[in-house]
Amino acid sequence: MSGEEYHVPVLAVEVSELFVSGGGGVYVDGTLGGCGHFRAIAERAAALAAERSSGVGPAPVVMIGIDRDGEAIERARRSSFDGIGARVIIEQARFSEFDAVLGKHSIEKVRGLFVDLGVSSRQIDEPGRGFMYMKDAPLDMRMDRGGGVTAAEFLERCEEEELTDVLKNYGEVRNAPRLAGAIKAYMRGNKMETSADLKNCVAKEYGGRFDIKLLAKLFQALRIRVNGELAELRTFLDKSVTCLAEGGRVAVISYHSLEDRMVKDFFREAEAACVCDHSQPVCTCGKHIVLRRVNRKAIMASDEEIKRNSRSRSARLRVAERVFAPLLIRKRTL
Ligand SMILES: C[S@@+](CC[C@H](N)C(=O)[O-])C[C@H]1O[C@@H](n2cnc3c(N)ncnc32)[C@H](O)[C@@H]1O
Structure with missing residues (x-):
């Protein structure tokens, strides 16, 4: 391309x-x-x-x-x-x-x-939209910037349990509770406004040589949540x-x-067709x-x-x- x-x-x-x-x-x-x-x-x-x-x-x-x-x-x-x-x-x-x-x-x-x-x-390549971890940008991630909650706002407002579910279900992140806990702990002492902030938080938890796929999963999970x-x-x-x-x-x-x-x-x-019992002469389920x-x-x-x-x-x-x-x-x- x-x-x-x-x-x-x-x-x-x-x-x-x-x-x-x-x-x-x-x-x-x-x-x-x-x-x-x-x-x-x-x-x-x-x-x-x-x-x-x-x-x-x-x-x-x-x-x-x-x-x-x-x-x-x-x-x-x-x-x-x-x-x-x-x-x-x-x-x-x-x-x-x-x-x-x-x-x-x-x-x-x-x-x-x-x-x-x-x-x-x-959308991924455009600086300023925050969909990707490769470039530093505000953590927005909304496809429609006319309304709704940004990724940064979501991270600010969510409980650790909700974040765990989002990471597990939308990002298929292994050991989601660890990552969710690390993000919430990081946010108690640091700002979480940009993709670089999120990346720093992951690096702090997993060390400098973490698998880059983890970031891809994290960003995907947040994007799916932010846009419903x-x-x-x-x-x-x-x-x-x-x-x-x-x-x-x-x-x-x-x-x-x-x-x-x-x-x-x-x-x-x-x-699939009717799910009525076969003994019924006429379908009543309407399916x-x-x-x-x-x-x-x-x-x-x-x-x-x-x-x-x-x-x-x-x-x-x-x-x-x-x-x-x-x-x-x-x-x-x-
Ligand atoms: C993968 S791209 C589509 C590319 C397109 N098929 C093409 O050939 O260029 C997805 C597009 O769908 C839009 N989109 C995603 N979810 C949407 C939704 N729920 N309602 C309307 N547009 C949506 C995004 O803003 C983005 O522009």
Whole structure:
């Protein structure tokens, strides 16, 4: 990736092939970032619409790009989408609120819902945002700097037990109580305002030659907590079923085992039919299949892509399609 590039999209070919099932319709990219996936999805949808075009011409494609980061939105608004083959709508919002964005534009059902979780390379590289330990910056870590609690504020306010849970669950930090205890103890005598402060604290506890991966885990855990990333994903998945048109698809690229597990379990559950006892002639649980998994195993980046873009190493893509199955009515068995 050159220094000029905002973000290189991962699994872009796989996303456009597996996620774009039809041609015309409304597609939502909930994590617009540098618009890489957005453009790839639009181009594929427009090409399919043209291929399947009837006498009245191709069905129109509408692309809605959402990001909670005001800077990503501003940059997207300044970009040209000429020749993309779609009508483009850009909105600053959280992707858990995509249904409100649809409401604002009087759209009820969509053909596709896509999110590529986490932060962009630009957010990581930008000095002053505090996402990374490599550069000294204020411990902010908010994707949307318009509100919410910064990482420094979170560290100030949280109890040691909460910090332990965050490190353990979101960072998979081994011996999380030790690190949480060390951070809270350090903060009793020192300021904790910048990434350098946090790094000093870790070095003090573990000595100068600690594993750098520990810092990566610590920073990831704080970022996930500060941005409420798991709750965002849960709400997005729950709402997806209601807003997808029949045959429409939902796709998620995750970079963390907790997120991937959430998507996997959600899709598996949505694919399961009635759970009533088999002796019941008619289903009373009301549960029926709402999604069909397009890929059973998560799609991962090829060795070649990993070589080109190391960020793709941990990416997992899962796609599911909306189906409308009738309620189950069994014949009475005597
Ligand atoms: C991995 S980058 C996406 C890159 C993008 N797919 C591309 O091709 O450039 C993630 C982006 O999603 C945004 N984001 C993360 N969580 C979000 C959320 N809950 N709601 C809206 N945007 C979010 C971040 O601000 C960031 O710009």
